[in-house]
Amino acid sequence: MLPEASTLAPAVDRIFWGLVGLSVLIMGVVGGLVFAFAIKYRRGTDAYRGPLPEWMSREVEIGWTVSTLFVALFVFWWAAAAQLPHFLLPRDALEIHVVAKQWMWKAQHPEGVREIDALHVPVGVPVKLEMTSQDVIHSFGVPAFRIKQDVLPGRYTATWFEAKEVGDYHLFCTEYCGTDHARMTGTISVMQPEAYARWLAAQPHGADLAGEGGQLYTALGCSACHGANARVPAPPLAGLYGSQVVLADGSRVTADEDYLRESIERPEARVVAGYSSTMPAYQDVANEEQVVALVAYIKSLDSGRSAAR
């Protein structure tokens, strides 16, 4: 049997098994009637075959149309209501960045620990996955958690889970991605929080993600324009994340991860009002993991701190 290893799993299974029950019931009624009629009214029996009463065709027809519609709408409501809470990403989750590429999964913990085709997470803590792909579309699927989310190139997608049972679970790429699609698998290891902390401490640490982004911020020359003492006018980055930005064409956009990422990779796409489009595109300069770090750095800059480092 498939373990119910996340807080979401029991809710999904409730609907799944509810639908199994409904299907068995309907299949039983339809199959039973087909069988019963086929036997009773087979050629040669002397079953009563008189004309159908007038009321039967119309009222039976309307009756089963309405009741089927009612059942369908009920199931829709039931399933949609169960999904709604999962659409909202938890605020205080452990945030893990995932970069997919043909044919491996790379994960980065906020402390800077990196893993390939594996992900260690603590039990009982909501984990949010911020994901992007370096090439084609992949999909991050963990059957034991009942989660799945396509991972797209050129965009961030997110999903979350809260593991509730310690153990090792399959991670599958579930969107066909080319030759070694079937080998793009991994293991999700759910650990007790203390064990997770020990594991984390034992891993080789890079700088934390935002710190790494900060170094790139200088190394890639971002600070030359976005820094406090820059001579070229560029939009300030402090407090940018989550704020409303007015664009050159007058429209507004929320500066989320996707917008930040797009503005690094293809700055001319959505230019901030009042600035000219002079920033070079970084899509061939910084790789996906570096962009993830830069975005993490920009997110870490609240308006109280200066962008100039």
Place this chain on the structure above:
Amino acid sequence: MKADDTGLLAREPGETSYLTAGTTLRSWLLSTDHKRIAILYAVSITVFFFIGGAAATMIRLELFTPAGDLTTADEYNRLFTLHGVIMVWFFLIPSIPATLGNFLLPLMVGAKDVAFPRLNLMSWYLYVTAGLFTLAALLLGGVDTGWTFYTPLSTLYSNSYVLLAAFGIFVVGFSSIATGINFIATIHLLRTKGMTWMRLPLFAWAMYATSLVMALATPVLAMAMLLICAERLLGLPIFDPRVGGDPVLFQHIFWFYSHPAVYIMILPAMGVVSEIIACEARRRVFGYQFMVYAMLVIAVIGFLVWGHHMFVAGQSPFASMIFSFLSFVIAVPSAIKVFNWTGTLYRGRIRFSAPMLYALGFVGLFTMGGLTGLFLASIPVDVHLSDTYFVVAHFHYIMVGGAVSAFFGGLHFWWPKITGRLYNENFARSAAIWLFFGFNFTFFPQFVLGYLGMPRRYHEYPPEFQVWNVMSSTGAVVLAVGYLMPLFYLGYSLLHGERAGDNPRDATGLEWATSSPPPQHNFHAPPVVRSEPYAYHDWDEAPGDADETPQTDAP
């Protein structure tokens, strides 16, 4: 009056049938006779069915063991792409409409031919041309994108013959548009005297609903394929995110066609099954008008549910909610049809002929397919089941258990009309039962695999999935044998079968009022329709063995 006696409509003694009206190859390849074109189509789709079937067999053999020991990963990917492309576009889409539909629709409405006979022939040539492109792609080394051609894999990363295959699919789409337009025009313009809309057999209504979808959805497939060619060949920035394109846009365009395409496959099947069940139960179709409206509603709402293929693709939650809602709504007309078929059996006088066994099998398998569709329309359950074997099992229940069962049922039902010969009923019944069990044996275990999380398009898999895969693969061998059986007894009947009378099934439709096989121009005089379809018994009487009133009697 029995249709056998309607001498004025049928062939005169000594007159040749459409089969013998010309015997040269040229008389077949340049024929504009809808019946001959139907035969041309039937032969071509049979060839493609067995190519696609061979690929399926290889896939299932590979999956006997968890390791990739029979094929390499690349070969496996090419096999399932080939299987999907061939079965969807070169077998299922044309299967019932281009063969049974082409043959029967003009006969059923009492016409000499379809509205545009030369367009009809062109449609077959387009189909063959497209088939050659696709076969060329296959022989040169295959395509490894899956039949769904998702971008940017298909446009930027695949090193296989994507262009050839995409172009083949682009062309085959036009053959289906031509068929659709032809059928719409035929039904509107060529119904014989007395054939009012509400006297049309449900098969003709099914062809009408299908043709609407073919004519309106297929151009979008052409767009999708052209855009793939434009990006792959010319480098136009459409789906490539690095230059501002959107890879998910392709999925919207693709499913805008490919979901309605499922209804192109299943609506004709519904039509066939309605004809068989009414005739073999000797009973008027329960709720004829509801059946008609249900098909039209399915055809229309079918255009509005494509987003349920993309619940995990990153579309907005709001869009997912709406698509989920509409997907539940479309379940209602499908359910109505199942209930009406069941109701038609009530107080009938049922003959367990081979077509009836296929039709009853269809009702069960289609219901299974429909019910498992509810799982996939429920967003949280779909998130878990999406891209797993549950989906594979679900759509095979609809497309193979449903559409292919109905195609086989229809083939047997009208075989005496098309060929003028009877087949061996006992062999045919055994094959029907064998296929029903073989099918369930193959695909039921895949529901379990899907729930357990086995992803589709995996040529290697974790060992805990093996037991269910072995079951499924064993079933596939049974199923493959089953599909070979009709080749033999139907082939035998072509040469040695007993001559069928004009109306061996005592059916009411106009197609049974002419000879078997029909003469070149179908009827000698335009038939006049005097009653509704399925008058297998008087309204106030119980059905007897042959109490039917044909839709026409001699003019």
